[in-house]
Amino acid sequence: MTMTTTATTQSEETYDEARKVIPGGVSSPVRAIKPHPFYTASAGGCMITDLDGNRYIDYCMGYGPLILGHAHPVIKSAVIDQLNRGWLYGTPIEAEVELASRIVSLYPSIEMLRFVSSGTEATMSALRLARGYTGRNKFVKIEGGFHGAHDAVLIKAGSGATTHGVPDSLGVPSDFTKHTLQAPYNDIEAITDIIESNRDDLAAVIIEPVLGNVGPILPVPGYLEALRRVTEENDVLLIFDEIITGFRLAMGGAQEYFGVVPDMTTLGKIVGGGFPFGVFGGKKEIMELISPSGGVYQAGTFSGNPVSVTAGLAVLDTLESEDVHRKLDASGSKLRSALQDIVSDLKLPYSVSGVGSIFKVFFGDLPRNYQDTLRCDKEEYLRFFSRMLESGVFIPPSQFETNFLSIAHTATDIEKTIDAYAANLK
Ligand SMILES: *Cc1c(COP(=O)(O)O)cnc(C)c1O
Numbered sequence: 227m228t229m230t231t232t233a234t235t236q237s238e239e240t241y242d243e244a245r246k247v248i249p250g251g252v253s254s255p256v257r258a259i260k261p262h263p264f265y266t267a268s269a270g271g272c273m274i275t276d277l278d279g280n281r282y283i284d285y286c287m288g289y290g291p292l293i294l295g296h297a298h299p300v301i302k303s304a305v306i307d308q309l310n311r312g313w314l315y316g317t318p319i320e321a322e323v324e325l326a327s328r329i330v331s332l333y334p335s336i337e338m339l340r341f342v343s344s345g346t347e348a349t350m351s352a353l354r355l356a357r358g359y360t361g362r363n364k365f366v367k368i369e370g371g372f373h374g375a376h377d378a379v380l381i382k383a384g385s386g387a388t389t390h391g392v393p394d395s396l397g398v399p400s401d402f403t404k405h406t407l408q409a410p411y412n413d414i415e416a417i418t419d420i421i422e423s424n425r426d427d428l429a430a431v432i433i434e435p436v437l438g439n440v441g442p443i444l445p446v447p448g449y450l451e452a453l454r455r456v457t458e459e460n461d462v463l464l465i466f467d468e469i470i471t472g473f474r475l476a477m478g479g480a481q482e483y484f485g486v487v488p489d490m491t492t493l494g495k496i497v498g499g500g501f502p503f504g505v506f507g508g509k510k511e512i513m514e515l516i517s518p519s520g521g522v523y524q525a526g527t528f529s530g531n532p533v534s535v536t537a538g539l540a541v542l543d544t545l546e547s548e549d550v551h552r553k554l555d556a557s558g559s560k561l562r563s564a565l566q567d568i569v570s571d572l573k574l575p576y577s578v579s580g581v582g583s584i585f586k587v588f589f590g591d592l593p594r595n596y597q598d599t600l601r602c603d604k605e606e607y608l609r610f611f612s613r614m615l616e617s618g619v620f621i622p623p624s625q626f627e628t629n630f631l632s633i634a635h636t637a638t639d640i641e642k643t644i645d646a647y648a649a650n651l652k
Contacts, residue, residue: 260608334481342524464490557640
């Protein structure tokens, strides 16, 4: 390996200061790397540079948004141009109408939408709307599914919640979660039972079509189609949380990729071009119930802010004009098959998962659901994570997070990455 890290003294010192004023030293739990996180000084393309001058090939990519890589020049210049004209107006802007129209034309399930400032807000608002529209209280989520950090969805939640051992958060009154039902992923019988026995008070099923926040788990063939049928037959709304898969699997997300059309969709991450953003949308009849056209309240000072909207338009332009998904599918397939070869050659009891530009080595058998992922060797994964970091490759510091490829990862970067996996899995 040519890339090895040197000292990380400055990051270590900064972390000591951070822990005095910020709980756990971080602004979001997944960043709390042991023994200390590295502090980033700058990033460009697929590389991220820490305070001590170490450079890493990044596979976290902001945990999903940065499909074009860090500091992409097209987004940067669009945002600078916007900044020169101001960055918050408190009035509508033309660009938001353009972005909304483009999303509507790409997502079969979205006839109308609203912009918010995070994925958390998008799923929170979508669920409120689903309840308002149906006049029912309950919803079903998938075990290990992550839909942000609001009360109703913090039960058996993936992402940082599972990593840090608190999939059910303290501070959430059981009264707030008694309407949240759980079903295992990839098990159509189980979810059908739950839907049928609760249908009188069931507003919606919310699901990540590819379970992304416990590492990527793909739907078994026919699962999403069957779920669409069952929800329709029982008059229950189907919400796809496409905050990871939207604009990543295809321009039209997982609903285009798998050809299954939900009633409502949430988007975030990529569509903000790396700036805070979220979207929820669906059938016109449902969306028109949102305030001020209807009685379901939803609002935000920063909703549809000019910077995120501008960055979003720039990212959509670039994804389309540069045929990004075809290129990413090719590099993703190459990387996954190389990783599979390494795991097989070393006779490790590990598995390689992913689709398109997302991938993960599970330290265990290929999982079909949340319970399966919990059987993976997460301690060994963390030791492996540290060895990778020392080799100059930054993968997510948790068995339960997905690795993201961007268009900025070149063939050479991918070769280096494969070498690092081979050396560090040994
Ligand atoms: C990241 C994520 C969210 C939350 O989005 P934030 O912008 O972090 O609030 C919700 N759902 C899914 C599927 C996600 O991956």
